[in-house]
Amino acid sequence: MARPRKTEHNKEIILAKGIDLLCEQGYNGTGLKQILDAVQVPKGSFYHYFESKEVYAAQVIDLYIERLLSAFDNYVKYATDRPLDVIKQLYQWMVLDFQRKQCKEGCLLGNLAAEIGGSSELCQEALVRAYNQWQQRFVPLLIEGQDAGEVRQDIPADLLAEIFWNAWEGSILRMKVTESTVTIERTLTVLLDKLFRP
Amino acid sequence: MARPRKTEHNKEIILAKGIDLLCEQGYNGTGLKQILDAVQVPKGSFYHYFESKEVYAAQVIDLYIERLLSAFDNYVKYATDRPLDVIKQLYQWMVLDFQRKQCKEGCLLGNLAAEIGGSSELCQEALVRAYNQWQQRFVPLLIEGQDAGEVRQDIPADLLAEIFWNAWEGSILRMKVTESTVTIERTLTVLLDKLFRP
Numbered sequence: 001m002a003r004p005r006k007t008e009h010n011k012e013i014i015l016a017k018g019i020d021l022l023c024e025q026g027y028n029g030t031g032l033k034q035i036l037d038a039v040q041v042p043k044g045s046f047y048h049y050f051e052s053k054e055v056y057a058a059q060v061i062d063l064y065i066e067r068l069l070s071a072f073d074n075y076v077k078y079a080t081d082r083p084l085d086v087i088k089q090l091y092q093w094m095v096l097d098f099q100r101k102q103c104k105e106g107c108l109l110g111n112l113a114a115e116i117g118g119s120s121e122l123c124q125e126a127l128v129r130a131y132n133q134w135q136q137r138f139v140p141l142l143i144e145g146q147d148a149g150e151v152r153q154d155i156p157a158d159l160l161a162e163i164f165w166n167a168w169e170g171s172i173l174r175m176k177v178t179e180s181t182v183t184i185e186r187t188l189t190v191l192l193d194k195l196f197r198p
Numbered sequence: 199m200a201r202p203r204k205t206e207h208n209k210e211i212i213l214a215k216g217i218d219l220l221c222e223q224g225y226n227g228t229g230l231k232q233i234l235d236a237v238q239v240p241k242g243s244f245y246h247y248f249e250s251k252e253v254y255a256a257q258v259i260d261l262y263i264e265r266l267l268s269a270f271d272n273y274v275k276y277a278t279d280r281p282l283d284v285i286k287q288l289y290q291w292m293v294l295d296f297q298r299k300q301c302k303e304g305c306l307l308g309n310l311a312a313e314i315g316g317s318s319e320l321c322q323e324a325l326v327r328a329y330n331q332w333q334q335r336f337v338p339l340l341i342e343g344q345d346a347g348e349v350r351q352d353i354p355a356d357l358l359a360e361i362f363w364n365a366w367e368g369s370i371l372r373m374k375v376t377e378s379t380v381t382i383e384r385t386l387t388v389l390l391d392k393l394f395r396p
Contacts, residue, residue: 026313028226104316110371114312115224117374118302127375155392159384163393166385169371170364173308176315177325186357187364194353195361195393 011049014039018060019067023105027057027116027123057112058126064108065130072137083145084192087138091168091188095181098172103179109134110169135161145196152198164191209247212237216258217265221303225255225314225321255310256324262306263328270335281343282390285336289366289386293379296370301377307332308367333359343394350396362389 017039021030032053036046050056072090079086098105105111113127138161145151151160171187215237219228230251234244248254270288277284296303303309311325336359343349349358369385 024316026224026226028224029313029317106312106316110368111312113371113375114304114309115227117371118222118304118377119227124375124377131372131375155388159388162381163365163385163388166368166372166381167361167365168368170308170366170368173311173315173367174329174364177311177322177329179316179322183360183364187361190353190357190361 007049010041010045012063014041014046014049015056015060015063018056019064019108020105022057022060023108023111027053027112027120054120054122057116057120058122061108061112061123061126061130065133069133069137072134076137076141082148082150083141084150084196087141087164088188088192095184095188098175098181098184103175103181106172106176107169110172114173131165135165138164142196149198151196160196164196167191205247208239208243210261212239212244212247213254213258213261216254217262217306218303220255220258221306221309225251225310225318252318252320255314255318256320259306259310259321259324259328263331267331267335270332274335274339280346280348281339282348282394285339285362286386286390293382293386296373296379296382301373301379304370304374305367308370312371329363333363336362340394347396349394358394362394365389 014035018030018035021035021038032043032046035056036043046056050059075090075093076086079089081089109127109130112123116123117127118124135158139157142151142157142160146153146157151157167187168184171184174183175181212233216228216233219233219236230241230244233254234241244254248257273288273291274284277287279287307325307328310321314321315325316322333356337355340349340355340358344351344355349355365385366382369382372381373379
């Protein structure tokens with residue numbers, strides 16, 4: 001079996017560190033030197049992999065969503081619960097992750113959308129791709145829920161998925177300023193147990 | 199009649215410029231020099247009014263919400279429409295404002311919550327105050343709607359107001375990356391015409 005090339009391995013380490021740093025400190029709040037120090041690579045190596053900090057950030061977004069989607073797919077593949085319960089459990093798992101990080105980081109996609117979504121074209125493209133991929137994963141679950149009569153049918157599933165994600169991202173902003181996941185949990189409950197019901 | 203003191207006037211000009219700059223470029227993306235150049239005041243004057251950039255940002259948040267609340271109150275005082283229509287028109291007015299700015303700025307509260315909500319205590323406090331004040335303005339309207347039978351009664355009005363704002367803030371993030379208000383408008387319609395109805 002071929003071993004993964006060392007350079008690819010290094011590249012992923014530098015990108016993975018970016019998920020933490022950009023999530024916590026934002027794009028402009030994270031200096032290149034800080035990234036280099038954190039992964040202990042010289043500036044030259046960084047520029048060997050990434051043309052610029054902007055290219056780097058766009059690839060960090062790609063890795064972030066790739067990991068999220070892979071966790072989602074692994075979970076859903078073996079889930080036997082009803083569709084809305086699958087969604088609820090997935091999001092509860094993310095709430096736990098936020099709590100572990102003292103509610104300080106939030107969602108990389110939302111953070112970067114807010115900070116540089118209007119100014120960096122490259123990151124904008126990566127964010128749109130990520131938003132679409134994530135949202136689309138929920139449409140089949142919501143359709144399944146509609147077919148089973150546990151999700152209202154008067155609103156198309158892709159629209160429900162969009163509303164759901166907007167409310168989720170908005171509640172994460174609230175979490176960051178209140179340092180509590182109470183609003184997120186309340187939002188999940190009201191949407192999935194009340195508003196989305198027939 | 200006493201004239202407003204010149205220093206207070208200057209201070210408000212510096213703060214008002216901060217609304218535009220911080221909205222568009224974020225906290226770390228806006229340098230002190232840029233603020234000083236934009237309002238043409240020397241560094242000394244800035245520090246006469248504000249101890250630090252962080253204190254400045256917190257006061258920019260206060261001014262931003264003060265202006266929004268004042269626009270809200272003026273509008274609602276003379277509104278004769280039904281409660282949900284008042285909310286819809288208020289938000290349509292904000293959508294127009296976003297469009298005028300080519301969807302680049304978004305909401306100052308959401309932007310700063312995402313970028314520094316987890317790191318600056320001062321801004322965090324200002325953001326929590328702003329969030330609460332804005333959200334509370336909608337509760338009486340929603341209660342009025344519930345009493346008139348046009349808003350569902352199985353969810354308390356303050357919870358509906360919270361969900362509404364979360365979905366709104368999340369859809370603004372989407373607006374920034376797609377450079378379009380389509381998602382925001384769709385979110386408003388689904389919430390006010392479907393999900394919030396009895």
